Amino acid sequence: MMTRHPASPNAGNARRLRVALVGTYPPRECGIATFTQDTALSLRQWPNLVDDVSVCAVNDWPASYRYGPDVRYTIEDSQLASYRRAARAINESGVDVVCLQHEYGIFRGEDGEYVLDFIDALRVPVVTTLHTVLSQPTGHFRDVTRAIIQASDAVVVLAENALRLLRSTCNVPAYKLHYIPHGIPDMAWSPSLIEQRKRELGYAGRTVVATFGLIGPGKGIEYALDAVSQAVKDHPEVLYLVIGRTHPVIVRNEGEAYREGLLNRCRALGIENNVSFVNRYLSLQELILYLQATDIYLMPYLNPEQIVSGTMAYAVGAGKPTIATPFAYAKEVLAQDRGVIVPFRDSEAIAQALSRLLVSEKERLQMAERAYRYTRPWVWREVGKRYCEVFEQVAVPAVSRPAFVQLPQVIAR
Secondary structure, X not given: OEEEOXXXXXXXXXXXXXXXXXXXXXXXXXXXXXXXXXXXXXXXXXOOOEEEEEEEEEEOOOOXXXXXXXXXXXXXXXXXXXXXXXHHHHHOOOOOEEEEEEOHHHXXXXXXXXXXXXXXXXXXXXXXXXXXXXXXXXXXXXHHHHHHHHHOOEEEEOOHHHHHHHHHHHOOOHHHEEEOOOOEOOOOOOHHHHHHHHHHHOOOOOEEEEEEOOEOXXXXXXXXXXXXXXXXXXXXXXXXXXXXXXXXXXXXXXXXXXXXXXXXXXXXXXXXXXXXXXXXXXXXXXXXXXXXXXXXEEXXXXXXXXXXXXXXXXXXXXXXXXXXXXXXXXXXXXXXXXEXXXXXXXXXXXXXXXXXXXXXXXXXXXXXXXXXXXXXXXXXXXXXXXXXXXXXXXXXOHHHOOOEEEOOOOOOO
């Protein structure tokens, strides 16, 4: 395993940087793809700092996508040789910094270890954004994580709690770690705007509760449906929107069984008039419209380890009072009365939280305003600037960069 000596935390340069982003990318339907695209757009808002942004897209082979001109390199996820080919092409392109969007599920090999071959073959600084950080990583998973961190010149996390976890579980030096929040669109918020957006969508007179994102069993939507069935007894005006398509991987492996089960549950509960499934992958403009029309956001997720959630970032950033289970990111973001935390798999608790917010519009709006103010530093333009600052630290000119060194082989091939 090859890596670089760590760049000095004070290193920097005044030249405009050429950046290559590595991750999934639209039109692939994936949260990381959206994040990679939004990061590219945020960097381009700083033309005094960034000269060029290109993308190396990770394909779920044998699927193929018709990419736009941003994508200049590709990696076929199951073909190990493809990782090194892409790295060599990037090395030869004149790129100053590679920014890797890392999620274990988008790379192949045990625990996504193929990505190590890509990092190993790079000869330019690497800034890795970790989208998953576990509280107690073990075995081979921990070894892969440590190898990625050791081989990266800087590591970005999307939640403050992830800083503590990486220091305690992987002994990451403080200079290498950077917290940059998950970016959000700069969305307007006001009580009158909520009502305006409802009228535009045909929801006037309804109290809109919403969940959005790629749908799958881990989202816990069945518990939300049970809660809605209780809440509508006293609040028949409630309309629960389940916004988004089923995750493509779930469709490929299991079909639409989960969504069909949710539809059957609605019929069994007699809440067909209180639930609407928006079975589409929305454009950003459509998503903002639906979020701005939402009164209460609902996230009954089932995974306590989830360290970041783009859907929660967007919802809180849109000024939505949010009810969520106590997964890691929710506990951080919804602290200080920016939302309501309910136990996992507890429809009764969700129903009680819903009723509390449905009864008090004043509490809803106060919670919404706290959430909105808290997330102003998260808008994508500000996030792009913070990434530029990290890139400047690690992008030491080639003539002064330290030589590569051989590390112990931490991953057995």
